[in-house]
Amino acid sequence: MAVNILTQTTCYHCGNDCDKDHYVLDGKDFCCAGCKGVYKVLSNSGLCNYYSYNEHPGATRTHVEKRFEYLDDPSIMADLVDFTDENITILTLYIPYIHCSSCIWLLEQLNRFNPAIYYSRIDFLKKQVSLRFNNREISLRQVVELLVDIGYEPLINLQDVIKKQQTGTGDNLVKKIAVAGFCFGNVMLLSFPEYLGLSEYEQTFRHFFGWLNVLFSLPVVFYCGREYFQSAYTNLRNKILNIDFPLALGIAVLFLRTLIEVLTHAGAGFADTLCGLVFFLLVGKFVQRKTYYHISFERDYRSFFPVAVQAVDNGIEKPLPLSALKVGQRIRIRSNEIIPADAILLNGEARIDFSFVTGESAPVTKVWGEVVYAGGRQIGEAIELEVIKPVSQSYLTQLWNNEAFSRSQDNRMQTFNQKVSKYFSIVLLVIALGSLVFWLPVDVYRAFSAFTAVLIVACPCALALSTPFTMSAALSVFDRNFFYLKNTAVVEQLARINTIVLDKTGTITIGGENGVSNNAQLSSYDEQLVYSICSNSAHPLSVQICDYLKGAEKLRVSNYREIAGKGITAWVDGHNVQVGSQSFLTGGVDIAKSTEVHLMINERYAGYFSFVNKYREGLEDIARLAADYKIYLLSGDQDRERKNLLPYFKGEGYMLFNQSPQQKLDFIKALQLAGKKVMMIGDGLNDSGALKQSDLGIAITDNVNNFSPGSDAILDGRSLRLLPAFLKFSKDSITIIHISFFISLCYNLIGLSYAVSGRLSPLIAAILMPLSTATIISFTSIATHLAAKKRKLS
Amino acid sequence: MNIIYFLIGCSVLLALVFLGAFFWAQRNGQHDDLYTPSVRILLDDEPTDKDKK
Numbered sequence: 001m002a003v004n005i006l007t008q009t010t011c012y013h014c015g016n017d018c019d020k021d022h023y024v025l026d027g028k029d030f031c032c033a034g035c036k037g038v039y040k041v042l043s044n045s046g047l048c049n050y051y052s053y054n055e056h057p058g059a060t061r062t063h064v065e066k067r068f069e070y071l072d073d074p075s076i077m078a079d080l081v082d083f084t085d086e087n088i089t090i091l092t093l094y095i096p097y098i099h100c101s102s103c104i105w106l107l108e109q110l111n112r113f114n115p116a117i118y119y120s121r122i123d124f125l126k127k128q129v130s131l132r133f134n135n136r137e138i139s140l141r142q143v144v145e146l147l148v149d150i151g152y153e154p155l156i157n158l159q160d161v162i163k164k165q166q167t168g169t170g171d172n173l174v175k176k177i178a179v180a181g182f183c184f185g186n187v188m189l190l191s192f193p194e195y196l197g198l199s200e201y202e203q204t205f206r207h208f209f210g211w212l213n214v215l216f217s218l219p220v221v222f223y224c225g226r227e228y229f230q231s232a233y234t235n236l237r238n239k240i241l242n243i244d245f246p247l248a249l250g251i252a253v254l255f256l257r258t259l260i261e262v263l264t265h266a267g268a269g270f271a272d273t274l275c276g277l278v279f280f281l282l283v284g285k286f287v288q289r290k291t292y293y294h295i296s297f298e299r300d301y302r303s304f305f306p307v308a309v310q311a312v313d314n315g316i317e318k319p320l321p322l323s324a325l326k327v328g329q330r331i332r333i334r335s336n337e338i339i340p341a342d343a344i345l346l347n348g349e350a351r352i353d354f355s356f357v358t359g360e361s362a363p364v365t366k367v368w369g370e371v372v373y374a375g376g377r378q379i380g381e382a383i384e385l386e387v388i389k390p391v392s393q394s395y396l397t398q399l400w401n402n403e404a405f406s407r408s409q410d411n412r413m414q415t416f417n418q419k420v421s422k423y424f425s426i427v428l429l430v431i432a433l434g435s436l437v438f439w440l441p442v443d444v445y446r447a448f449s450a451f452t453a454v455l456i457v458a459c460p461c462a463l464a465l466s467t468p469f470t471m472s473a474a475l476s477v478f479d480r481n482f483f484y485l486k487n488t489a490v491v492e493q494l495a496r497i498n499t500i501v502l503d504k505t506g507t508i509t510i511g512g513e514n515g516v517s518n519n520a521q522l523s524s525y526d527e528q529l530v531y532s533i534c535s536n537s538a539h540p541l542s543v544q545i546c547d548y549l550k551g552a553e554k555l556r557v558s559n560y561r562e563i564a565g566k567g568i569t570a571w572v573d574g575h576n577v578q579v580g581s582q583s584f585l586t587g588g589v590d591i592a593k594s595t596e597v598h599l600m601i602n603e604r605y606a607g608y609f610s611f612v613n614k615y616r617e618g619l620e621d622i623a624r625l626a627a628d629y630k631i632y633l634l635s636g637d638q639d640r641e642r643k644n645l646l647p648y649f650k651g652e653g654y655m656l657f658n659q660s661p662q663q664k665l666d667f668i669k670a671l672q673l674a675g676k677k678v679m680m681i682g683d684g685l686n687d688s689g690a691l692k693q694s695d696l697g698i699a700i701t702d703n704v705n706n707f708s709p710g711s712d713a714i715l716d717g718r719s720l721r722l723l724p725a726f727l728k729f730s731k732d733s734i735t736i737i738h739i740s741f742f743i744s745l746c747y748n749l750i751g752l753s754y755a756v757s758g759r760l761s762p763l764i765a766a767i768l769m770p771l772s773t774a775t776i777i778s779f780t781s782i783a784t785h786l787a788a789k790k791r792k793l794s
Numbered sequence: 795m796n797i798i799y800f801l802i803g804c805s806v807l808l809a810l811v812f813l814g815a816f817f818w819a820q821r822n823g824q825h826d827d828l829y830t831p832s833v834r835i836l837l838d839d840e841p842t843d844k845d846k847k
Contacts, residue, residue: 101836104830123827124833125827175817175820
């Protein structure tokens, strides 16, 4: 049985170490009451098979305090559900934790917890569960609470409510591919007799097959290939020659020539080449359109805010949808909740973490009557606020909707394909017209035959396919390394970057993790003394010590004195406690390299805490990129860490602190005006403008399902160290595209040598086109794979 | 050799039936989720060993 293999100290439910608290039930160990609770719920329903599909499938439940009263509100309910009548409600929920087969198994057994849930189905890749339940017997809130009880908390936020379910992509590419494939197969079958040679006796079939081929070409040209004509037409009107122009020309010429040859009994036409061309082109388009369902690149502030807040009305608390929040309303914000609107503090002690909005890592203390801006996270006791601006007009929302922050995407870099296809189209037209003019005096029929043949063989099918196939192969390499790109064009942008701008808080430092190391021998009573004195100070180091000693009992503090820049002293429970710099305590000189906080209890030196700045792994590797890239630091934080960070950057001029979101944006803009291609890596809302302005914005996050600002790519924090490899690999991908472009040109030249003479047989076209396509596809996938291996990105 | 006309008609009709079946599956949402069913088929319907409790 699986139970016996487990080591004693890991939690049976989530796999965490059970060192601090230890709970035992049925001979199984649990790390917290939450995990034990989930196990109990499951075992009561006889669903313990959950644990047999995977070891430790559960999410840790150490901190769960969620309130779902707001789900009883009819207006919120109406926005969340897909369909409801007086009996049945159909609902789709996004559950970020879905990660293994156990999850699928358990969530599809919801019926056994409560028979009123008729149906539950998981979409694993989208991390969604669709539910159908009887709303007379179980409410929406109860369903969500059941999910929370078994450890699968759905993520419900304002954006989900507003965006509604986006169903269907609107175009039916798959259908088009199916039709093109169907026609391609049939046309090939009907063209074979022609290629193998028909005897005199079988000549009647020739016309029959010819007409059938024309019939099959009709849907291919007018249904599957329609968008190529549309795109070529709109581009021509805008005076742009893109790759769709020669493609549309090729398709049109192929069809017309086939039609004329069949009508005049002059030949078999090129129906198979036509259908094959369109089929491969559509497949390329399909490959290019790879997307990540479970990651949203277009998140905005709405997905950052909760759906509802606790409003206080005459002392009665009740949940209120955020959209109904009015000026003058009193709201209560608990620990770890986000303040949704600009408000005045009425009650309680506010310690607010604005790191996500401003980049400032130290929490801000606010007192009674002060204005608290939206977007901060309260990290103290519950506070009461009075709203002074509606959600839609708060400082944060306005920042987001700022004109400067919303930028059209059209000044992005031109892709290689766009650049090449312009010249390609011109050269193609020159050769085609040249052969027409050359043959016209000799033989009119041959002249038109050569003219059309050139347009047919030079049709840049392989060229159009090389980019999508290389890029999608590259995308899956990035994807395996936790780097999620919005679309394939981003790979090319990545290759052209020459300037990297890094945010500090949360980007190169790890959010929430403090590198405190204890170099003092403290008894638990001493710890209480230190904790008590530090809890009085708002200095970031004191806050970190408090976090480190979390759980200690608070003692009575008197005669508290804080000497700015030096330390604090006080009488705690009758003992004289001093905390501060070495020079402050002992009168000596500060010799320490790292930040240290020394302790003195009753005039006795008791050791010190040292603070190492925790930077993400791989910052050194990024610093080494300085040879090829200009690297800047752009922080909203104060310059406390300037000294520690200096070794990683070229000089003081490359490090900017105290930057507002607008300043960050302007800095990026200035770099771009100086001709730089800028990549911005950031994590917070304060970076969102800079991320949008930059040529390539990368949002860094420790959990891709968490909120991150809108960006071109999302990078998992663990993979920041791979950034140099990513950059090199993107350059390799571009080289691969160049080589495959060269290969496809070679095929074109072979075809052209037949075509200009006006003697292109349908057979040669029918062989050349699929052959070049197959070469390109196999070359790009193999070469991308090898390049990934070379860069150690497996 | 007139049978060829009939045979080709049959083959095209058959292919059209397959194409129609594909469209039907597409419209029915059978291709919406291509991953989960591959996991689901490996899960047992009924817990076989109750002693895991």
